[in-house]
Amino acid sequence: MLDESSVSEILATVRSFIRNDVVPLEAEIDANDDVPAHLRKAVKELGLYGFALPEEHGGLGLSMYDEVRLVMELGYTTPALRSLFGTNNGIAGHTLMAGGSPEQQAEWLPKIASGDVVASFALTEAEAGSDPSRLSTSARRDGEDWVLNGTKRFITNAPSADVFMVYARTDPDAAPARGISTFLVPKDSPGLTVGPKDAKMGQFGAWTADVYLDDVRVPHANLIGGDAGLHRGYLTAMQCLAHGRVHIAAVCVGLAERLVDETVGYAATREQGGQLIGEYQLIQGLIADSVTEYRAARSLVLDVARDFDSGADRRLGPSAAKYFASEAVGRIADRAVQVHGGSGYMRGIAVERFYRDVRLFRIYEGTSQIQQVIIAKQALRDRMT
Template sequence: MDPSDFADVLTSVREFVREQVVPREDEIEETDQVPAELREACKAMGLYGFAIPEEHGGIGLSMAEEVELAMELGWTTPSLRSLFGTNNGIAGQVLLTGGSPEQQAEWLPRLASGEVVASFALTEPDAGSDPSSLTTKAVRDGDSWVLSGAKRWITNAPFADVLMVFARTDPDAAPARGISTFLVPTSSAGVSFSEHDAKMGQRGSWTCEVYLDDVRVPAENLVGGEEGLHRGYVTALKCLAHGRLHIAALCMGMAARLVHETVEFATQREQGGHAIATYQLVQGLVADSVTDWHAGRALVREAAKAYDDGSDKVTGPSTAKYFCSEAVGRIADRAVQVHGGSGYMRGVPVERIYRDVRLFRIYEGTSQIQQVIIARGALGKAARS
């Protein structure tokens, strides 16, 4: 994208987030949903397709551009970004990474416009950090595939139009080699959902369990369109790597908001006749948070450049996701500490953000999984012997 055009995109998103979404954060928290008019505004701005190439109706941002956008989106409740995060991220990337030309032509323009919402159905009750252990199965039956199993904590599933379902198609293959991905419309017979989950934070972002009871889909719904390749596991890993960089950037956007709220409070709150900003122990907390924020932001930008030029699409995203998700948790904790008792009260932004950011150390690969990926990248065969 032309730099001036991208600058306009960032400006528009920044103004939308700060002028229209931030004033409604309490409403979103209270009602557990993003207002319809904000959803429609996101569609009109092209946010449902920011990572989808222009030839498929999206904005076509590079990863370096995407992380800048994510940092702007991070200024407010993560439930806003979650609305269109799956279309651009882990679900949309399934089609971009492994879809056939025909599948891309059919689905990507609809994802980019927001006409269709897609969900990434990988996690299961007993297959989270290790997706190779998933048990959902798909069996070929004539010109169809029949899917059976259950998925857990699937973002946007309650109002999704299509699921990217990962299922075992070769039960005799090694765990990571017998998995394929299927396009499963949620209107298909046998697809059902639980009530949406009640979570610690990120209210307004809905997840639920998905049940697949002998769901029959046409053979052409196999992502990639070629039977026998079983590329689902590799596709999942590639999609997750992209998502990790995006989440890292989102964390740094939230870190920026937390630093802002901390500084604002410290300069206005008085104790002993002075603003608490004059006390060096408070200054130390602020300094540590600013340092974490700057370090994480630099790491995200460097990792995004390496992702774009193809030199590192594995370790870089993991280091960024690991550091930034942990860092924003530390920053949120310090923000509550500086706020004192008021930071523990509902209705104060840092209390909500404290709960919201905790999830980032868990989904799209826990911090411990990122440690394993990073260590194996550094140690090579020695880590696997």
């Protein structure tokens, strides 16, 4: 694991890259729905495709605490940039880390960590989003192969993915959460088709699409975890999502910091009625609420990350962090638009773009309502046992 000096150097390098190279191109990324090629190249050279993956497989091996500090820097700009490599470090890469066999990890993780392979996490379906245990994609054994059929929805990086971590039902007679397995499915597998890019409200430059599996045949060796991984896909998914929720919470903190900066900067320079709007107490109230929520979210995420690293809490804390930070950044974005007034409603203004971008964080990696259920059930379980 890297020492604090090395981590501090990485954070400083990423901070400079984000603020000097990416921020000036945000409007272009939003308008073109694409991240420029030179930025894609730069993030590979910085090692950002593997910061959360093990050092022995070519990653940086950051702890959860160090990861969230890095992700807060990445969150300061358009979420589209982080989305390029987010699934490699997060739910897709961690599918292999949590459930993969040593042979699968050795074969795939170095390519994922380097960015030579883009991995997608194919779990969500039209009728199995908040409750993935109800997924209907099937996988049946046929000799030495598995045959997959089904449709996955809203799959991040699907249009550019090289491999998909596909969650499918391998035992239709088992309880919903007990009959699911995970498969490595290369993009060029016959029968696998990626639909057109989704037309979203925000986060332009971050691509999602449906993935169709029509008698897709993969060898038994592509069953993640091998024989030991059969029917363990749901448990693997839950482990990956817990990590992902802390990660997403950190993104929200980075965005909250940026929105606070945009809000304060505008209030300190914009005049109305012959004085700076920041001198009006009602504007100061909006700023105070946003600063307080940003700082509270940041402290919560760092605290949850420490407990994640120690193993003290990898369930309630991640959900609490994701719930609070995603809701807070939504409120902070709303206040930012309000402080900007009519200008904040205009395209081309940063807070308008972020207002659209942050709305998604209350939905994916488990909606706010799902986080409420997890938090309450865990709190009650801890008291009742």
